[in-house]
Structures are given as structure tokens and as C-alpha cells.
Amino acid sequence: MMILGMDTSAVAASAALxxxxxxxxxxxxxxxxxxxxxxxxxVQNLFTACGKDITQVDExxxxxxxGSFTGLRIGISAVKGMAFGTKKRCIPVSTLEALAYxxxxxxxxxxxxxxxxxxxxxxxxxxxSRESVQRLSEDRALSVQALREQLDEISSGLPLILVxxxxxxxxxxxxxxxxxxxxxxxxxxxxSAVCMAALPRRGLCVEPALLAPEYLxxxxxxxxxxxxxxxx
Amino acid sequence: MMILGMDTSAVAASAALxxxxxxxxxxxxxxxxxxxxxxxxxVQNLFTACGKDITQVDExxxxxxxGSFTGLRIGISAVKGMAFGTKKRCIPVSTLEALAYxxxxxxxxxxxxxxxxxxxxxxxxxxxSRESVQRLSEDRALSVQALREQLDEISSGLPLILVxxxxxxxxxxxxxxxxxxxxxxxxxxxxSAVCMAALPRRGLCVEPALLAPEYLxxxxxxxxxxxxxxxx
Numbered sequence: 210m211m212i213l214g215m216d217t218s219a220v221a222a223s224a225a226l227x228x229x230x231x232x233x234x235x236x237x238x239x240x241x242x243x244x245x246x247x248x249x250x251x252v253q254n255l256f257t258a259c260g261k262d263i264t265q266v267d268e269x270x271x272x273x274x275x276g277s278f279t280g281l282r283i284g285i286s287a288v289k290g291m292a293f294g295t296k297k298r299c300i301p302v303s304t305l306e307a308l309a310y311x312x313x314x315x316x317x318x319x320x321x322x323x324x325x326x327x328x329x330x331x332x333x334x335x336x337x338s339r340e341s342v343q344r345l346s347e348d349r350a351l352s353v354q355a356l357r358e359q360l361d362e363i364s365s366g367l368p369l370i371l372v373x374x375x376x377x378x379x380x381x382x383x384x385x386x387x388x389x390x391x392x393x394x395x396x397x398x399x400x401s402a403v404c405m406a407a408l409p410r411r412g413l414c415v416e417p418a419l420l421a422p423e424y425l426x427x428x429x430x431x432x433x434x435x436x437x438x439x440x441x
Numbered sequence: 442m443m444i445l446g447m448d449t450s451a452v453a454a455s456a457a458l459x460x461x462x463x464x465x466x467x468x469x470x471x472x473x474x475x476x477x478x479x480x481x482x483x484v485q486n487l488f489t490a491c492g493k494d495i496t497q498v499d500e501x502x503x504x505x506x507x508g509s510f511t512g513l514r515i516g517i518s519a520v521k522g523m524a525f526g527t528k529k530r531c532i533p534v535s536t537l538e539a540l541a542y543x544x545x546x547x548x549x550x551x552x553x554x555x556x557x558x559x560x561x562x563x564x565x566x567x568x569x570s571r572e573s574v575q576r577l578s579e580d581r582a583l584s585v586q587a588l589r590e591q592l593d594e595i596s597s598g599l600p601l602i603l604v605x606x607x608x609x610x611x612x613x614x615x616x617x618x619x620x621x622x623x624x625x626x627x628x629x630x631x632x633s634a635v636c637m638a639a640l641p642r643r644g645l646c647v648e649p650a651l652l653a654p655e656y657l658x659x660x661x662x663x664x665x666x667x668x669x670x671x672x673x
């Protein structure tokens with residue numbers, strides 16, 4: 210059984226191959242480059258480096274949001290195309306849930322936080338153990354301040370670890386919160402974690418046509434339009 | 442400041458770019474392919490994916506052993522060539538010490554174990570904390586059984602976590618040891634960890650000509666020759 214996982218939800222981009230219980234390859238970059246230009250060559254190089262072929266993939270997993278509007282569409286479109294072309298199905302994964310899988314192996318509460326700009330974060334909390342990840346709250350868009358005020362509800366005696374590209378923003382805003390920052394190499398969206406998060410969701414496989422982004426908020430242009438209409 | 446890290450010490454192979462406090466890219470594979478054919482294309486693809494160039498690298502870090510005799514020579518030769526060609530220096534890193542860096546962020550003792558065949562492992566222990574790794578024992582070749590017998594000396598109240606491509610071998614042989622297996626995505630040699638392990642060793646930079654493998658044991662052919670000579 211082979212899964213190709215992909216994440217292009219923010220600045221970092223990555224692709225990973227999972228086969229029979231093992232990550233057999235992962236290509237990860239965390240630089241401001243255009244995902245639409247980089248992601249497919251990255252997937253091609255990953256297959257070559259692993260000596261594998263796209264026809265060997267059984268299921269395609271992708272983080273479907275929350276995240277950058279353009280970034281999510283690039284990843285989802287690429288996966289739709291590959292799955293449609295090879296007549297395979299797709300596993301949509303919450304970007305925040307995948308982030309929690311970066312911390313698997315530690316007994317903690319993962320506070321996943323992605324930078325949603327304007328001092329807001331996309332966030333959800335997960336109880337992480339040696340072998341599993343359990344969701345504690347739904348994916349939401351919150352201000353950094355509002356998330357801090359909700360930490361007490363999340364806390365359960367376990368260490369709280371901030372993970373995601375909004376983790377540092379929260380950490381720096383919350384002086385004395387006692388919350389810990391995930392180490393840099395586990396802080397960002399990773400396709401290997403998308404593969405791991407996809408495994409218990411294999412029953413939720415969909416046809417490529419049904420794969421859709423989960424934005425949580427309207428795009429900025431639509432928010433501004435609504436604001437104007439409400440004022441009028 | 443940019444560091445290129447590389448690991449080809451065993452079955453897995455990887456290259457990573459570290460720049461100013463961040464892993465900006467990592468290409469990792471864990472399949473039985475010939476490193477001499479795969480590692481340089483992997484490095485080239487990593488540079489392309491990150492929009493960087495070899496001339497921007499300030500220092501080259503590589504795991505110099507213990508590990509596979511051929512694997513180590515491939516990685517070291519590749520790094521020697523790149524550093525010599527760009528007139529830069531190299532940071533040799535113990536493969537076992539780099540493995541401990543996979544676990545950075547957790548408060549634990551990392552028992553790094555690489556499969557040395559014949560029920561032996563290359564091993565060393567490290568105290569790992571949120572931000573640092575401290576060596577507790579020298580790199581050694583030990584039988585799986587002998588390592589188990591030394592666990593009591595290593596233990597310090599912190600959880601013992603087995604990491605490395607020999608971790609599963611030890612874990613499966615040590616029923617009821619209480620030792621934990623590192624999660625699969627952090628278990629194997631990673632070039633990102635080589636970069637992290639290189640950072641506090643920058644003062645130990647060497648000219649490429651001085652980079653040399655640390656085998657810990659003689660190659661099998663030499664061991665057999667010595668055995669024959671002793672019998673004669």
C-alpha cells in the first residue's frame with residue numbers, strides 16, 4: 210500500500226511517499242517560491258529518488274486547509290490531476306491535524322496554529338500520544354489573543370506545544386504562558402505528517418472531483434466586498 | 442550563513458540546507474538504492490527546489506560514522522568534492538550524535554543504535570532537552586545484549602528513547618525493558634539533524650582533505666583476514 214502525501218498550504222511545500230508503515234521519501238522546502246512552479250518537479254524528483262512510479266500510488270493525501278487560498282488550490286489541483294489520471298482516490302486531511310502528527314511520539318497537547326495574518330491564526334488542539342492523535346477542538350480562525358484566553362480550557366496537565374507556521378507568532382505574543390514552541394524541524398507543515406494523518410482517515414477517501422479546499426474564512430476580496438455592501 | 446548537511450551512512454540517504462536558524466529544505470529517501478547514483482542528483486534537486494546555489498553554501502556538514510563502510514565513503518567523498526570545488530570547509534558529525542538531534546525538543550535520553558549486523562549495534566547515549574543534546578557515552582560497537590545490560594547505567598529518570606536504524610532490532614530483542622521506540626518519522630538518519638548537530642561543532646571545521654570516516658570496527662574482509670592470520 211502506497212500513499213503520496215502533499216502539502217502546499219503555506220510558505221513550506223512538501224511531498225512524501227508512505228509505503229507499508231514507513232516514510233520511504235520526503236522532499237520538503239521552506240522558502241518563498243511559487244508552489245505552482247515547484248511542486249510537480251518536486252513530486253517527480255521524489256518518485257525518481259525512491260525508484261517508484263506514480264502508477265504504484267494507491268491513494269493521494271493532501272492537506273485541504275485551512276491555509277493560503279492560492280497554496281491550497283495548487284496542492285489540491287495537483288493531487289486531483291494525479292488521482293484522476295491514475296484512476297485513484299484522494300484522502301483530504303486538515304492541515305492543522307497533520308501538524309499535530311509532527312509531534313507524534315510525545316505525550317502532549319498540540320496547539321496547531323497557522324498564521325492567518327492580521328494577528329489571527331487558524332487553530333485547533335489535539336491530544337498527542339506515543340501512537341495516536343485525538344482531536345480536542347474544531348478547526349477555527351481566532352485572534353492570537355482569543356486563542357491565549359482559551360488555553361485554560363485546552364490544558365489537561367499535559368505540556369502544551371505550539372506547532373505550525375503561526376506558532377512563533379503566538380509564542381512571542383504570550384509572554385509567560387508556559388506554552389512550549391515545537392522545535393524548528395517539527396514546526397512546519399510536512400507531507401510525511403499528511404501521510405500519517407491520512408492513515409486513520411482512509412475510510413473517508415473521495416473521488417478526485419469531490420476534493421475541495423476548507424478555507425474557514427472568506428478570501429480578503431470577498432470580505433472587503435461584504436463590508437462595503439453592509440456599509441451601503 | 443548556510444550549511445549543506447548530508448547523510449549516507451546506511452540505507453536512508455538525505456541532504457538538507459540550513460540557513461540562519463531554519464531548515465530551508467530537506468530531501469530524504471529511505472529505500473535500498475545505490476547512494477553513489479542518487480545522492481548528487483538529490484543535492485542538485487534540493488538546490489533547485491530551494492532556489493539556491495552551491496556557491497552560497499558556507500560550510501558542508503556530513504555524518505562521518507559510524508555506519509556502512511561504502512555509504513560513509515560515498516557521503517564523505519561527495520562532500521569533500523563539493524567543499525574542495527567551492528573552497529569551503531567541512532564539519533564532521535558523528536552519525537549517532539546526529540540521530541539524537543532528531544529527538545531535540547523532548548526531555549529524554551536518546552539511545553542511538555545503528556544496525557552493525559551480526560546482532561551488533563553502533564551505539565551512544567545522549568541527554569536531550571528542549572534545546573540541546575549532551576553526549577553521555579562514546580560511540581561504540583556493542584552486541585544488542587551488551588547494550589541492554591548497560592541501560593541501567595544510562596538511565597537517569599528520564600525516558601529512554603531508541604533512535605536509529607538499529608532501534609527496532611534492540612526494541613524487539615529487549616522485551617519488558619521499558620525503553621521506547623522513536624516514532625518512525627524521527628527514527629532514521631536525517632540530514633536536517635546533521636545540520637543541527639554541526640552547529641555547535643563549527644569550531645571543529647576542517648579542510649576537505651582532512652575529512653575521514655570513523656568506522657569503529659575494521660571492515661569484514663579485514664576482520665576475516667586477521668582471524669585467519671591468528672589461527673595460522
